[in-house]
Each structure stands twice: as structure tokens, then as C-alpha cells.
Amino acid sequence: MNRRTLIKLIAAFPFVSEAFLLNKNAASASEEKHLLPARWRARPGDAKWPKADQWQQLNLEVNGHLLQPKSLEEMFEKATASRREALLKNLENPYFRGDEPGLTQSAGWVDAWEAACSPYVVAAQNEKHVVAAVNFARENNLRLVVKGGGHSYKGTSNAPDSLLIWTRALKEITLHEAFVPDSCPGMRSYKAVTIGAGAMWMDVYNAVTTKGGRYVQGGGCATVGVVGLVHGGGFGSFSKHYGTAAASLLQAEIVTADGAHRVINEQRNPDLFWAIKGGGGGSYGVITKLTLKTHDLPEHFGGVSIQIKASSDEAYQRLIEHFIEFYSTKLFNHHWGESAKLNPENTLSCGMVSCGLSEAESQMIWKPFLDWVRGSPQDYTLNKAFIGAMSSRHWWDADWRGKNLARTIIKDPRPDAPPEHVYWTDNQGEVGVFLHGYESLWLPSSLLKRRNQKRLARALFASSRHWSVELHFNKGLAGAPAEALEAVRHTATNPAVLDAFVLVIIAGGEQSIPGLPGHEPNLSEARANAQRISNAMSELRPLVNHSGCYVSESSFFEKSWQQAFWGSNYDRLKSIKERYDCHDLFIVHHGVGSERWARNGFQRIT
Ligand SMILES: Cc1cc2nc3c(=O)[nH]c(=O)nc-3n(C[C@H](O)[C@H](O)[C@H](O)COP(=O)(O)OP(=O)(O)OC[C@H]3O[C@@H](n4cnc5c(N)ncnc54)[C@H](O)[C@@H]3O)c2cc1C
Numbered sequence: 001m002n003r004r005t006l007i008k009l010i011a012a013f014p015f016v017s018e019a020f021l022l023n024k025n026a027a028s029a030s031e032e033k034h035l036l037p038a039r040w041r042a043r044p045g046d047a048k049w050p051k052a053d054q055w056q057q058l059n060l061e062v063n064g065h066l067l068q069p070k071s072l073e074e075m076f077e078k079a080t081a082s083r084r085e086a087l088l089k090n091l092e093n094p095y096f097r098g099d100e101p102g103l104t105q106s107a108g109w110v111d112a113w114e115a116a117c118s119p120y121v122v123a124a125q126n127e128k129h130v131v132a133a134v135n136f137a138r139e140n141n142l143r144l145v146v147k148g149g150g151h152s153y154k155g156t157s158n159a160p161d162s163l164l165i166w167t168r169a170l171k172e173i174t175l176h177e178a179f180v181p182d183s184c185p186g187m188r189s190y191k192a193v194t195i196g197a198g199a200m201w202m203d204v205y206n207a208v209t210t211k212g213g214r215y216v217q218g219g220g221c222a223t224v225g226v227v228g229l230v231h232g233g234g235f236g237s238f239s240k241h242y243g244t245a246a247a248s249l250l251q252a253e254i255v256t257a258d259g260a261h262r263v264i265n266e267q268r269n270p271d272l273f274w275a276i277k278g279g280g281g282g283s284y285g286v287i288t289k290l291t292l293k294t295h296d297l298p299e300h301f302g303g304v305s306i307q308i309k310a311s312s313d314e315a316y317q318r319l320i321e322h323f324i325e326f327y328s329t330k331l332f333n334h335h336w337g338e339s340a341k342l343n344p345e346n347t348l349s350c351g352m353v354s355c356g357l358s359e360a361e362s363q364m365i366w367k368p369f370l371d372w373v374r375g376s377p378q379d380y381t382l383n384k385a386f387i388g389a390m391s392s393r394h395w396w397d398a399d400w401r402g403k404n405l406a407r408t409i410i411k412d413p414r415p416d417a418p419p420e421h422v423y424w425t426d427n428q429g430e431v432g433v434f435l436h437g438y439e440s441l442w443l444p445s446s447l448l449k450r451r452n453q454k455r456l457a458r459a460l461f462a463s464s465r466h467w468s469v470e471l472h473f474n475k476g477l478a479g480a481p482a483e484a485l486e487a488v489r490h491t492a493t494n495p496a497v498l499d500a501f502v503l504v505i506i507a508g509g510e511q512s513i514p515g516l517p518g519h520e521p522n523l524s525e526a527r528a529n530a531q532r533i534s535n536a537m538s539e540l541r542p543l544v545n546h547s548g549c550y551v552s553e554s555s556f557f558e559k560s561w562q563q564a565f566w567g568s569n570y571d572r573l574k575s576i577k578e579r580y581d582c583h584d585l586f587i588v589h590h591g592v593g594s595e596r597w598a599r600n601g602f603q604r605i606t
Contacts, residue, residue, distance in 0.1 A: 040597070041143040043161045044119055050140050055120065061132040062122050067166075069102035071117035073515050091513070094223040094431045095412040095421050097150065098200065101166050104150045104158050105223070107514055109435040110526035112556040113155035113589075113604045114514045118145065118164035125169050127253065127261050127288040133165045134286060135259040138585050143606070146282050146586070149200055149225025153438055154556050156282050156588035157228070160606055165286055167227070170196035173207045175214075179291060181251040181265035192250055194291040197227045201236075205396035206420040213393060214294040217242040220338075220474075221430075222396075222423040230290060231281035232552030233493040235475040235503075238301070241334040241355045243477065243484035246277035246491045248293040256285040257585040275576040275592075278493035280551050280565065283591040284580055298356035302389030304366065306350040308373055308380050313461075315379035316346040320464075321457040323348060326369045327473075328448040332501060334481050337474030342464040347383075351426070352473070359389040398422040434514060436526040437533030438507040438556070440549040441540055442500035445478035459540050466536035467506050467529075475550060476500030494567040496548030503550055506536045557602050561590040 042048040050058075059066035079087060090096040097103045102117035122133040137144040146165045147157035158164070172195075179192035193208050193216055202222035208214050219229045220237050234245030242248070251265040252273065264273040275284055310316035320342060327340075331352070338353045354362050366387055373380045394400040398420045401409050410428060412421040447456045463469045477488060478501045485498055497503075508529050513519040541547075549558070551565040562570045570592070577593040587594050589605055597605050 041161075042141050043143075048141065050136075050142075054136075054140070058122070058132060058136045061136075062129040063125065065123045065125055065129060065169075067101055067121040067123055068119060069100070069117055069121055071102050072115070072513065074117075075102075076516055088519075090414075091432050092428070093412060093414070094423055094427070095417065096414065097431065098168065098223055101147075101164065101168075104147075104152070104155070105431065106151070106153055106155070106509075107432050107434040107512060108521075109153070109155065109438075109509075109556050110521065110523060110530060112435075112602075115155065116158050116160040116162075118158065118160075118162045121164040121166050123166050123169055124288075127255060130165055130167075130255045130286045130288055131259050131261055133163065134255050134257065134585070137163050138257060138259070138583070144585055145588075146286050148197055148227045148281075149223060149229075151221070151224045151228060152281070153435060153553065154589050155604065156591065159604075167196070167198035167225075167286070167288070170198040170288060171200075171203060172196040173199060173204060175207065175212050175294070176291075179250060181291070182263050182268065184265060184267045187266075190250060191294045192291050193294055194289060195226050196289055197225075197287050199226045200224065201226060201229070202396065202420060202422070206398070208294055209297065209393060209395065210397045210420070212294075213297060215242065215297045215392075216292055216294050217245045217248050219245065220424075221427050223427075227287045227290065228281045229552070230292075231276060231279070231287070233278035233491065233497070233550065234552075235472075235550070237337050237353045237474055238355045239474045240337040240477065240480050241484065242295055243480060243488045244278065244491060244493060244497075245292065246493065247484065247487035248295075249273075249277050249290060250293055251291040252276055252287050253289040254285040254287045257581040257583065261288070271572075271576045272580055274490070275492055275573055277491035278551075278566075279569075279573045279576075280588070280591050282588040283577060283586050283593065285586060297392045299392060300354070300356060300358055300389040301392040301395045302354035302357055302359065302362050303386070304350055304352040304354070304362065304388075305384055305386040306348075306366075306370075307383040308348045309383060310346040310348075311379050311381070313346065315376070316348075317457065317461045319348055319373075319380065320460050321454060322372060323369070324448070324453050324457050324460075325450075326372075328450075328453065330365050330369070331473070332445075332448060332479045334479060334484075339473065340471045341468055342460055342471075343468040344464055344466070354389065355392075357389060359387065362389055363387045429511070432511050432513070433509040434512045434521040434526070435507070435509040435556075436529035438505070438509075438554065439533060439537040440503050440505045440554050441537060441544065442476055442494075442496045442546075442548045442550070443502050443504060443540070443543060444496075444499050445476075445501040446499075447543060448501055456543065459543050463506070463536045463539040466532045466539070467508065469536060469540075470505045470507075472503045472505055473501065475503035475553075492566060492569045492573055494548045494551075494565060494569065496546055496567055497550075500548070503553070504537075504540060505553060506533050507553075508533055556589065558590065559601075561601075562595070565590070566592075 101121045104115045108114035143162040174194045176192045178189035201218040208216040341349045409422040512521040547564040573592045
């Protein structure tokens, strides 16, 4: 891989006494917080940093699973030339990155964060290990971070000088024919799946869909962690039909800051249960397990891959306008998800997916649009026009794809990798990315009304002059079935998602390795691109009267992040945070309650 390539990303029941105590602590803790110094947690070298015998004791409690991982710099420092080559190759593999306690999927973000390796890591094998680590961090006033799949764009699963709880080994997956959440005797049963916190979506799809013939709402990217995605709300390619991943949550197990291991659902700790459904990762405790409803599979899933190049700015503007009209009349419904991209070179690329439509049905739907394009050969060149469908059961079937659609997947090349460990070719550009900028914005469905379409098209064209603009239709839920919308309404995700037809994402970065000579990011180019990305989004902001955007795919520098990520849900989330973590053991950048700790709202909390 050319590591300097600039890429554009596409890609309750609480016990009364316990509740009382938690509230009481919250009051005294918030007074205390304002008195704490900037260096608020013990660091290596500090007198209060645990002594060797204390770490040894923790290691005993976690049955020898306390690790002292190597940072990337250390791995390279000691490596021979051939080992360095092999390591560089491995860094292109998202599964390898996920298997290393000291690595993250993104390399960092210009002027925001760079991946840091924790000096100590508890590689938890069960919830007892998590309890031991949480108690140790609290009692010794350590900076605590939690990592699952390691895909946080904002670097919230790593922090320098921290103790890391790493859930990678908690990957058990169990399917249920009739799951009833604990202490909910009157509740109906659901077909469901219980998933260990360290599982990746590809493992879940393999168990639930390929082997089990059911659907589970997860993420688009195969190697994203299950808990991180659900904690953010979580969108997959077919979310326009099934809603967010969080909306399917039936039950979770979580270790809270007091060291209690709790089973939570709509009856037990319902406030905390609601908060973890979209309230942001790493802020309320460590989830060890969750159970999600599974859904019926439709007969078909399908894909559309179209690329149209316009010959002039005027023709491009007409194309954008026509595409919006086509989208609003033919695609604005639960059958159609994923994205379209408008780039500065006057190209429209559609990489969309269909749910519940046969190939013939999809081709009929797209025909008038393609006829319109083909009718003006002087204005448009149709570089690609593929429209297909397949048995939905094979969508995540690595074996079937390997034989029939091999170009769409890349296999984990390591000899001992499980055969189902593949990832989308389209996600390769995101592995190890050092971000220059990443902004998102939900656009309301009212912009699709005929009278607003021209204004929307003009703004999108203006935006595309600065940077590529991606329209993620599956991450705005207007057009989804009423049942899916109702379930999402009961999550902590910003309600703006319900009326948004699309999440616009404008982002870019380069694959590089900060700190490694010859592979370092180009910071001046990164800053210039960050400005271009910001300028591109500025063209769209006047279209909306809110700043609503998706917490897991948004800017590190979001100004009004509380409103932008959670809207009217923020105050409730903050009071739940106070209740369960009044001493802020779990704190992440722009996470609920973090404003209390950020000396400057745009600096990383260390
Ligand atoms: C390449 C790529 C593709 C993506 N594709 C999608 C997509 O298709 N749809 C989508 O919605 N999002 C997508 N995202 C965003 C992704 O959903 C979020 O970044 C998500 O938080 C990642 O979860 P993780 O476990 O992999 O990451 P991590 O970095 O491990 O965790 C993310 C956050 O959750 C916290 N967390 C992790 N595990 C736990 C736990 N057990 N208990 C409590 N907190 C925990 C971490 O502390 C951190 O704050 C993508 C991101 C990347 C980098």
C-alpha cells in the first residue's frame, strides 16, 4: 500500500438503597470535581501510580491476563528489515489491528489525537476480570479506557498512561429461539442473539445470517466492534428497513463504576439501559454482553453500482437535481440504503443497496434514471451501471462471495485466520487512516419536497466544489417503516435522525503511521484538507436549523457536540451519567458529562 495516499473516506428495577446512594454520591462528587487539578489521574512516575506488587495482585485477580503491550514504535524499533516489511503489511489488515492490544483501527487525527498504547491492559476473559480492573482503576485513581473493535474515529478507546480494559476475548455468540429479558415475565419472547462484548460484526453475521438464516441489525463495516456500534446507535446498510442496532437491544450486562455487574433491560435499571442505546461508548461502564432481537430475512438483498461523469459544471448541476428528484420519488423508502457520492471532478457515484427487491424489480426502478442519463451523451458518460440482487442469506457468506463476488471482499491473509474473516474491499482505504477531517450532518426530509429540491441541489453542488460529499441514505431514517421508527424513538440517539432522509458525511485522511520516519502524515496538507472539508460542510449548514449529526461519525472538533449528538436527549443522559458514574471513572472526548473535564473543549482528555 502507498501509505501516503490521500484517501477520501466513503466510504428496573434498581434496589432502592442503591439508587439512593448513587444520587447522594453524585451531589458531593460534582462539588469535588471543580477542585481537582488538571493532572487528575495518577500517571506512571507519580507517587500514587500503583507499585509493582499491586499490579502483580491485579494480574493474579485476572488469572494472568494483565498485559504490557508494545507500542507500534517499539514493534518497529526492535524489528529486522523483513519483520518490518511483514509488520507494514499486517497493518493493512483490520483483523490484525484488532488482535493487537496496543493498536487502533485509525492512526489518529490531525491536531486532535494520535494512537497511544496503554502501559497496562486487562485482556478480560470474563466479567470477573472486568470487575477487578474497574475496581483497581477506581481505587488507584487511574485513567481508564475501554476498547472493543478499536474503530473509534475520535480515539476514545485509547489514551496515554491509561489502564485499558480490552474485551477482544469476550466473543461468544448464542442464538435464541425465544428470549425473554430477565425479570420481565410478562414480556413476549423474541428470536434473539446474545453476543460477547469483544465480537465483531462479521462474526455475528456469520452466526446469525449465514448459518442461522436470520437478520441482525449491525454495522456496515465487518470489523467494527459490536458494543461500540450499539453504544453509538449504529447503522448498517439496511438500517432504512430495520432501524438502528441500538433499537434492537433487549438486554445487556454491564460493570458500572462501583464494580457492580448488572443485568439491565427495560425493567432493570431502565434509565441506564436507555442510555447505552446510542448514548455513546465508554461513558457509563463496561458492557460485557448484549442481546439483540433478530429479524426475518427478506428473500433478496441487492446492490447498485453506477458512475456518471458530467462534461461540465452546468450538466453536473442538472444531474444532481435530477438525481434528487429520482431519489425522492423512487428510492425514498425502506428498500434503499447506503450511499451516493458527489465529487469535485463532476462525477456522481452510487453505491446503493436494496432490501427485499429482486434484480428485475431494481432494474425497473432505476431504468428511467439511466434512460435520462443515456439520453444526453454529450453531457454524461455512464462509466459503470451494475444493478443486481442475490439471496440475502449469502450477503455475508465469505465462502459464497469468494466464489461469486470475489472482488468485493478481502480475506484476512494470516494462515490461521478463520475462513469467515473477510472485510469489504471498499473499507481497505480506511485501515490505519490518519484523519484530516470528518464532518456529518442529518438533512431533514422536507428538503426532498419539490419546492426545496433546487435549493438542496445547489447546496450539494457548491459543497462538492470543496470536497467529495457522501450521502448516506441508510443513516437517516425518514422513510423507514413505522415499527422501526418507533423502536429508534426509544433510544438515546438524537431524535433528528427520525426525520432525516440522509446523513451527509464529508471526510478525508491518509494512511500513515505517526512517529515512524518515512510513514509520517503530511501535517500541512492535512490542515489544508481539514479546512476544505469544513468549507464543504459550511455550504450545507444553512439548509438546516440544527447541528444534528451521528456521534460515531462526526468531527472531533464539533462545537455544540451535546446538542449535535443527542439533541433533546442530552440532559437526561447527563443525569444518568451522574447517577451511575458520579466520579467520572469513564470519560471520553465529547462523551456525556465530559465537558466537566475538558480544559479546552477541543483538546483530548488525557
Ligand atoms: C472503518 C470504519 C467503518 C465504520 N462503519 C460504520 C458503519 O457502517 N456504521 C456505523 O454506525 N458506524 C460505523 N463506524 C463507526 C463505529 O460504529 C464506531 O466507531 C464504533 O464506536 C466502533 O466500535 P468499536 O468497538 O469498533 O470501537 P472502539 O474504539 O473499541 O470503541 C468505541 C467506543 O466505545 C467504547 N466501548 C467499546 N467497547 C465497550 C464496552 N464493552 N463497554 C463500554 N464501552 C465500550 C470505547 O471506549 C469507545 O469509546 C465505522 C468506523 C470505522 C473506523
